[in-house]
Amino acid sequence: MSVRAREVAASVTDPEMPMLTLEDLGVLRGVREEGSRVTVTITPTYSGCPAMATMRDDLVHRLADAGYTATVEVSLSPAWSSDWITDRGRQALRDHGLSAPGPTPHRAGPVPLTLLPVRRDLACPRCSSTEVELTSEFGATACKALYRCTACAEPFEHVKEI
């Protein structure tokens, strides 16, 4: 094999945020190569992530193009965290007008109820103003919140901490 399976799998992009590879998103958990057979392990970002089947198909196709027969397995534990998005992935998000997630809160004890909007320390990816306001914690895909920049008045998406 001229191209290693690991490199092929790592270059497959996320169907919903195609500026990110599965590796940069942190959902690629393992690539096991035995001759021409490859087992790839991925983990869902959210339980209901509808992109899992597309990710699997894209992995199988890209690896088939490189001469591999691939099986894709799901890993549920440890649960995906936005902390796993790589620095390169965060830069790619910003380059495409998306706001990258901050660090997830580490807490002990019960999950606290938060009745006021979460204060996130973030800036408009278009004009860099920090004068931004949350429109909704839910966006066009499960992993994104909606924001609006009050300086340049443009809406933008923020990848949520989870």
Add this chain to the structure above:
Amino acid sequence: MSHLTPDPNVSAGSAYDGLLEHHEVAGDSSQWAFGTDFEDPLAGVDTTVPADVDPAALAAYCLMLGDDALVMSHRLSEWCSRAPDLEEDIALANTALDLLGQARLLLARAAAADPAVVPALPEGSPVPAEDALAFFREAGDFRNVRLAEVPNGDFAHTVVRLLLFSSVRLALLEQLASSRDPVLSAIAVKGVKELAYHRDYAGRWFLTLAQGTDESRRRLEAALRELWPLYPELLTTHPVEQSVAEAGVGVAPDSVASAVEVVLEQVLAVSEVDRPDGQPLAGVRGRTGRDGLHSEALSRMLAEMQVVARAHPTGRW
């Protein structure tokens, strides 16, 4: 904007060329909307039932948690294109999707633990076990709490239901994270992260509607009075839940009651809404949703949800 829109009728550079790009992969039909290429949400996950755990009890318990999520998800998804504004429409659809994902994992886990729970389908049917459980069981086989199946009312009704539902489910899954069953534990850890967003969403809207206009407060209080009698059922422990809790794989709902109460009291206090004093909705001869005793509304909901799958059990038409 200067985008060139490809003309789908011109074969060179058609926007649809990519659909056929991978036809060389033998037997692959994944590019078609109605392909036969189903996926297993637990593909590759070790679903061995821990030693000394009764597989039938584990499966029955997974159906309870899975049916709660499935039925609640369906009610939330009925808001699609009908919510008060686009942001709430998207928020409710996102919440429904998270719960649907949890339902898929839990129904698949039930089927893997005890295949006897899966309805029989015609030979050659490509319908996976999770779908057989969702689409080919009668209402009396569903184990969800009755709060989940009540038909939708106004937006305040959905906010109250989601607050009660997500407060209890979040508390249950926080405890379930330490289940001896690694599959249930993994599902719970993931679900906690999602439910934290659902509960905050419902709590914020509860406060907003309570402190909004006289009309929003009137609607909120009416919804709370209507749904409150269904709330105690969520914190009542069924014998199946008791047995899996004792086996260290499940959680007894009564054990999280005080944690849930703290949260609800906080929301009620901040919102300046009095706790309703309605009596719990009784079961029938002691049977409630967990025993398969449901309102007529569930049958109607399932009729709509299941009709296409039941008309085509072999996935062909």
